[in-house]
Amino acid sequence: MGTSNEYGSLRTAILEGDKDQAVAIGEDLAANAEDILEAVNVASGVIREVGDQFGAGELFLPEMVLAAEAMQAFMDEVTPRLEADAGSAQATGKVVIGTVQGDIHSIGKNIVATMLSASGYEVVDLGVNVVPMEAIEAAENTGASIIGLSALMTTSMPYQKEVVDLLDALNQRDDFWVIVGGGPVTREYAHDIGSNGWAPDAAVAVQVCDRMLALPTSPANSELIYEAAE
Ligand code: B12
Incomplete structure (x- = not known):
């Protein structure tokens, strides 16, 4: 499991659109998290929060773009691990x-x-x-x-x-x-x-x-x- 501290940092990185930090946390979680899907779900929740704030006029498009870029950078780091963990089934369709x-x-x-x-x-x-x-x-x-x-x-x-x-x-x-x-x-x-x-x-x-x-x-x-x- 990622620590709640690390999830807190992930949240801040996405909310603030801090790509470097999102990459660093992604790297670490990809290597060490017990449940990578949980980390992805946390990040997904944060980006939806950003959307809610955008919808409410509390933040603006450039900020949503930066947050999305940080989220995407995080996803790029963790996707190989996501694939590896879900993997090994035979092709089904x-x-x-x-x-x-x-x-x-x-x-x-x-x-x-x-x-x-x-x-x-x-x-x-x-x-x-x-x-x-x-x-x-x-x-x-x-x-x-x-x-x-x-x-x-x-x-x-x-x-x-x-x-x-x-x-x-x-x-x-x-x-x-x-x-x-x-x-x-x-x-x-x-x-x-x-x-x-x-x-x-x-x-x-x-x-x-x-x-x-x-x-x-x-x-x-x-x-x-x-x-x-x-
Ligand atoms: C990130 C984001 C962006 C990024 C997109 C980056 C990218 N490469 O995707 C950027 C900044 C570019 C962007 C642009 C815009 N956005 Co935007 N964006 C978002 C935001 C904050 C998050 C979306 C997201 O990535 N969620 C995280 C993922 C993991 O969740 P998800 O997509 O829901 O997917 C999960 C499930 O839904 C499901 N799922 C998804 N797809 C599928 C498909 C199948 C087949 C299945 C089974 C399941 C499934 O599984 C996924 C994983 O668990 C949302 C807010 C929100 N609440 O959704 C607004 C939001 C969608 N955006 C919105 C708007 C208005 C825009 C813009 C028009 C803004 C503008 N003025 O230019 C443009 C859109 C341009 C266009 N023509 O598409 C509005 C839409 C309002 C509406 N009309 O419904 C929202 C709701 C924000 C808001 N509250 O106002 N956006």
Whole structure:
């Protein structure tokens, strides 16, 4: 476990946008933390705090940018350890994942991609600002069975729906499992837009993908999967 002191320093480093300090703490936690996912969850909580302060007008865009850079620098340090710890499963399926159109938030999507690939999935990361048709074509061209869509803004969430609608319109709804997530994306929303899966974090995302692929039903006929099997 990282010490609460170290988590305190990590919090300060991200809040203050201190990249060097975030890298130093990341290095140390990558080498010594017992549970690296716990450290990632702490950092994720801090960057959300920054978002809340931004939303409340208590800090401004340049500060949010610096905090995000510190968070990203921290993630760069700990990602290899995250991969190593989750790793060693056999390949189970192929996923294309991206952040939807109009949205450039990548941190959470990257964590999900890392956890999936460390858990044995072949992951094709389409990056950010992915238009609906691009996601579908990429899934087709790579032979993926799952399309993962991240949205961090209320204004970009409708593009998750658009992917599902397009699959319907193209008569391809049964070809791919769709899983959605990201800060404002609720389980209810995922259900309402006809997604197959939803997860609040990366660990659950892996479990939901495992469950979707094990289902006897086809995507068009499945209920929303949103948690690990009991
Ligand atoms: C960091 C950040 C940024 C960084 C992004 C850096 C980067 N490379 O990603 C920067 C500074 C660049 C940025 C820019 C902007 N941002 Co911003 N940003 C954030 C912030 C603070 C944190 C997001 C984050 O990284 N969270 C940490 C990660 C780990 O959590 P997560 O993304 O939720 O991911 C986890 C789960 O959701 C889930 N998950 C995520 N994706 C997926 C996908 C699948 C398939 C599954 C199953 C699960 C899953 O698993 C993840 C891991 O556990 C949020 C605040 C917030 N509460 O989200 C605002 C926030 C999202 N941003 C916001 C805004 C407004 C903007 C800007 C428009 C600001 C501006 N005026 O320019 C621009 C957006 C430009 C654009 N077109 O996209 C608003 C959005 C409001 C809205 N409309 O909904 C927020 C909510 C801040 C706020 N309170 O106002 N931002």
